[in-house]
Amino acid sequence: MRGCATDGVVAWHRTLRKAFHSFCSPTSCIFGPNLPDVWVPREHTPPHTLFPESLQWANNGHNALILEGKPIAKQIKLEVADEIRRMKSGIGKFPRLAVVLVGDRRDSHTFIHIKLKACDQVGIETVTSQLPENCDESELLDVVSGFNEDPDVHGILVQLPLPQHLDEEKIINVVSPEKDVDGFHPLNIGNLAIRGRKPFFVPCAPKGCIELLLRHGVEIKGKRAVIIGRSKIVGLPTSLLLQRHHATVSVLHAYTKNPEHITSEADIVVVDVGVPNIVRGNWLKKGAVVIDMGTNQVKDPSGHGFCVSGDVCFEEAVKVASAITPVPGGVGPVTISMLLSNTLDSAKRAFGMV
Ligand SMILES: NC(=O)C1=CN([C@@H]2O[C@H](COP(=O)(O)OP(=O)(O)OC[C@H]3O[C@@H](n4cnc5c(N)ncnc54)[C@H](OP(=O)(O)O)[C@@H]3O)[C@@H](O)[C@H]2O)C=CC1
Numbered sequence: 432m433r434g435c436a437t438d439g440v441v442a443w444h445r446t447l448r449k450a451f452h453s454f455c456s457p458t459s460c461i462f463g464p465n466l467p468d469v470w471v472p473r474e475h476t477p478p479h480t481l482f483p484e485s486l487q488w489a490n491n492g493h494n495a496l497i498l499e500g501k502p503i504a505k506q507i508k509l510e511v512a513d514e515i516r517r518m519k520s521g522i523g524k525f526p527r528l529a530v531v532l533v534g535d536r537r538d539s540h541t542f543i544h545i546k547l548k549a550c551d552q553v554g555i556e557t558v559t560s561q562l563p564e565n566c567d568e569s570e571l572l573d574v575v576s577g578f579n580e581d582p583d584v585h586g587i588l589v590q591l592p593l594p595q596h597l598d599e600e601k602i603i604n605v606v607s608p609e610k611d612v613d614g615f616h617p618l619n620i621g622n623l624a625i626r627g628r629k630p631f632f633v634p635c636a637p638k639g640c641i642e643l644l645l646r647h648g649v650e651i652k653g654k655r656a657v658i659i660g661r662s663k664i665v666g667l668p669t670s671l672l673l674q675r676h677h678a679t680v681s682v683l684h685a686y687t688k689n690p691e692h693i694t695s696e697a698d699i700v701v702v703d704v705g706v707p708n709i710v711r712g713n714w715l716k717k718g719a720v721v722i723d724m725g726t727n728q729v730k731d732p733s734g735h736g737f738c739v740s741g742d743v744c745f746e747e748a749v750k751v752a753s754a755i756t757p758v759p760g761g762v763g764p765v766t767i768s769m770l771l772s773n774t775l776d777s778a779k780r781a782f783g784m785v
C-alpha cells in the first residue's frame with residue numbers, strides 16, 4: 432500500500448518536473464533534473480560550446496583556449512557591489528566579514544590583503560583580528576566565539592594553515608555554520624556531500640572552479656574528471672561539487688600510483704597539490720580541459736622577490752589541452768569573488784532577505 436502511494440508521488444513529481452522543464456532552456460532552468468541541486472552561478476551560463484555533443488574535442492595542434500578568471504571575477508564583483516548598494520539604500524545595512532589571521536606567513540598575509548581589498552571594493556565591511564604565532568588555542572577560540580555572538584558579523588574566515596600547535600579541526604568546529612563563509616565546517620561539508628541537501632556555504636575555491644568552467648561554456652555532466660589533491664580547502668569539496676554536476680570523478684593523492692595514467696584518461700583535470708609544475712604535458716589527454724588551482728609562491732628567476740606559479744607545467748600543457756587556466760589570473764580571482772558572494776548571501780539570510 433505504502434509502495435503504491437510513494438509511486439504516485441514520484442509519478443506526480445516527474446510529471447511536474449517534465450512540465451516545468453519544457454518551459455526552460457537547459458542553461459536557464461535551475462530546477463530541471465539536468466542541473467545540480469545545491470548551487471548554480473548567479474548569471475545564466477553560456478551554452479556548452481566546449482563540449483558540442485556531436486564533435487570530438489580537439490586541440491588540432493594549436494595552443495589551448497586560455498580560461499581567464501579575471502573578467503569573470505570582475506563581473507561577479509559588479510553584481511555583488513550592486514546588491515550591496517541596494518541593500519544599503521533599502522534597509523541601511525551592509526555585510527560584515529571577520530577575518531582571523533594567526534602568525535606571520537608571507538603567503539597568508541598576501542591572501543588576506545587580496546581578500547580585504549576585494550571586500551572594500553564591493554562595500555563589504557571587514558574587521559580583522561591578528562594574533563601572534565605563539566598565541567594560545569583558548570585565545571583564538573575566544574576570538575572566534577566573540578565573532579559568532581556578534582550579530583553585526585555575517586561571515587567568519589580563519590586563514591589556514593594555522594601554526595602547528597593549534598588544532599585546526601577544533602577551531603573550524605567552533606565557527607558558527609551559519610557564518611562559515613569558507614564552507615569548511617563539518618555540517619556544511621557533510622551537507623555538500625549528501626545529494627539533495629543544501630549547505631549554508633560551498634567552499635570558495637571549488638565554487639570558483641565550477642563557476643569558471645560553466646561560465647566558459649565547459650560541460651561537466653557525464654565527463655570523466657580527475658582531481659589531484661583531497662584537501663578540505665580545495666580537493667575534497669571540488670570532487671563533491673563535480674559529482675553534484677554529474678561528472679564521473681577520480682580523486683588522486685600522494686599515495687596514488689601512476690597518476691599520469693589516470694589523468695591521461697580524463698576530460699577535465701583539476702590540480703590542487705601545491706607543487707609547482709607537477710603535472711606535465713604528457714599526463715594529459717589531447718583536448719582535455721585543465722584547471723590549475725596551485726598558487727605557489729616561488730623565488731623569482733631573476734633572484735629578486737617572489738612570483739606565483741601553478742601546479743601545471745603551462746608551457747607543455749597548453750600544447751595538449753583544449754582549454755587551460757593561467758596562474759595567476761585563473762581560478763584565484765574567481766575564488767575571491769566567491770568569498771564576497773558567500774558573505775553577501777550570509778548577510779541577506781541574517782536580514783531576512785532570502
Ligand atoms: N586558486 C585558489 O583559489 C586556491 C589555491 N590553493 C592552492 O592550492 C595548492 C594546494 O593547497 P591545499 O589544498 O591547501 O594543500 P594541501 O597540502 O592541504 O593538500 C595537497 C594535496 O595534494 C596531495 N599531494 C601531495 N603531493 C602529491 C603528489 N606527489 N601527487 C599527488 N597528490 C599529491 C596531498 O595528498 P595527501 O592527501 O595524500 O597528503 C593533498 O591531498 C596550493 O598551491 C594553494 O596555494 C588553495 C586554495 C585556493
Ligand SMILES: Nc1nc(=O)c2c([nH]1)NC[C@@H]1CN(c3ccc(C(=O)N[C@@H](CCC(=O)O)C(=O)O)cc3)C=[N+]21
Nearest residue numbers: 541542589590591592613726739759760761763764766
Ligand atoms: N580559510 C582559508 N580560506 C581560503 O580560501 C584559503 C585559505 N584559508 N588559505 C590559503 C588558501 C589559498 N587561497 C587562495 C585565494 C586566492 C588566490 C588568488 O587570488 N590568487 C591570485 C594570485 C595571488 C598572488 O599574487 O599571490 C591568482 O591566482 O591570480 C590564491 C589562493 C585561499 N585559501
